[in-house]
Amino acid sequence: MSHLVDKLADLTGLRDRDALDLALVTAIHDLLQPQSAAIYRVVGEAGNERWLSTAQMNADQQTPTFDSAWSDLLTLPRLLDYPLRQQASTTRQMAQSCPFSGITVFPVSSNPGSVGVLEIATLEPLSQESSRLVSGVLRLYLNFQNLLDYGERDALTELLNRKTFDGAFLKATLAQQVSVDNASDERRDISYTGSFWLAMIDIDHFKSVNDNFGHLIGDEVLLLLARLMRVSFRFHDQLYRFGGEEFVVLMRCNGEAEAAAALERLRTNTESYLFPQVGSITISIGFSEIKTGDTPSGAFERADKAVYYAKEHGRNQVCSHAALIASGALVEQASNVGDMELF
Numbered sequence: 001m002s003h004l005v006d007k008l009a010d011l012t013g014l015r016d017r018d019a020l021d022l023a024l025v026t027a028i029h030d031l032l033q034p035q036s037a038a039i040y041r042v043v044g045e046a047g048n049e050r051w052l053s054t055a056q057m058n059a060d061q062q063t064p065t066f067d068s069a070w071s072d073l074l075t076l077p078r079l080l081d082y083p084l085r086q087q088a089s090t091t092r093q094m095a096q097s098c099p100f101s102g103i104t105v106f107p108v109s110s111n112p113g114s115v116g117v118l119e120i121a122t123l124e125p126l127s128q129e130s131s132r133l134v135s136g137v138l139r140l141y142l143n144f145q146n147l148l149d150y151g152e153r154d155a156l157t158e159l160l161n162r163k164t165f166d167g168a169f170l171k172a173t174l175a176q177q178v179s180v181d182n183a184s185d186e187r188r189d190i191s192y193t194g195s196f197w198l199a200m201i202d203i204d205h206f207k208s209v210n211d212n213f214g215h216l217i218g219d220e221v222l223l224l225l226a227r228l229m230r231v232s233f234r235f236h237d238q239l240y241r242f243g244g245e246e247f248v249v250l251m252r253c254n255g256e257a258e259a260a261a262a263l264e265r266l267r268t269n270t271e272s273y274l275f276p277q278v279g280s281i282t283i284s285i286g287f288s289e290i291k292t293g294d295t296p297s298g299a300f301e302r303a304d305k306a307v308y309y310a311k312e313h314g315r316n317q318v319c320s321h322a323a324l325i326a327s328g329a330l331v332e333q334a335s336n337v338g339d340m341e342l343f
Helices: 002-012 017-032 083-093 128-152 162-180 208-213 215-232 258-273 294-313 323-329
Strands: 036-044 052-057 103-107 116-121 195-203 238-243 246-253 282-288 316-318
Touching: 002 052, 002 282, 002 316, 017 036, 017 052, 017 116, 017 128, 083 103, 103 128, 103 238, 116 128, 128 162, 162 238, 162 246, 162 294, 195 208, 195 215, 195 258, 195 294, 208 215, 215 238, 215 258, 246 258, 258 316, 282 294, 282 323, 294 316, 316 323
Parallel strands: 282 316
Antiparallel strands: 036 052, 036 116, 103 116, 195 246, 195 282, 238 246
8 A cells, every 4th residue: 555655646746747647657567567558649630640659668667668749640550540549538438458358448638638548458357456546546647637737728728828838948959959969870760850949929919809899709819719729730739828919839840941831821720710700810920940059038039029020011921030030131139048038
């Protein structure tokens, strides 16, 4: 019993959801000694859903592994190839393979729009006592995930909030440094190709929406734009609301053209969408590549200049800071971005 209490204490002592998944799989591994334990989440668009592993541990491993959050979708296993996982995630009930095999799958859904499973492989079918143990640990895990969501997500749109950005930015810059360090390594993981980009999104004339239609309709516009963002970007693009009508995207792309195309997709989707009572609205977007050794303030300053240029020159457009500098539309000023912090 004390061993179980220690494992539960380890789980609730974490404040990072990625680390929480790793801790859950480690706890199941230590408590049940299975052949393997793993958490898989469904990613990708309808008709091309895939399984992304956020934590996986085999019997002979000392520490869990996981798929990169920036993995190429086409390299991941297809949803339809694993019917037991699909059954558990659809019915929200535990699913087991035939009596002669030891695969047990538990539904794990916590984040808004997230569908996932915990899959445990054992030499023999999981006993009722062990199943109850796993279900109890999962209830605690999901309750704690909900607490994290309460602190990390915007209450209106359910996008990530500003508070969570610094940690994600640090992970991005570290991953970018790994890409640079391994640039000449032919064996490098293809999931680490590309570079990170920061985009700032601002709703054009949003004040007039609130003034003319009221704040309730304004909130509905924000909520609907958040939904458009979810369908416009890929599963691994990280979407934030920083407050008011300001939204931010952190994404990994193979060059400026790919980043601009993703942002242009959101711009056109927004322009063509008819918002109830309001009708059409437009957005202005500025973006910049995150440089090796960048700080949040340095990246935000460049993206902010680009979005300000977009709003000052007609709105309803996507502007790259680097392209504006190259064309002479903006003049790059030398500054020590490390001396200025936004947070």
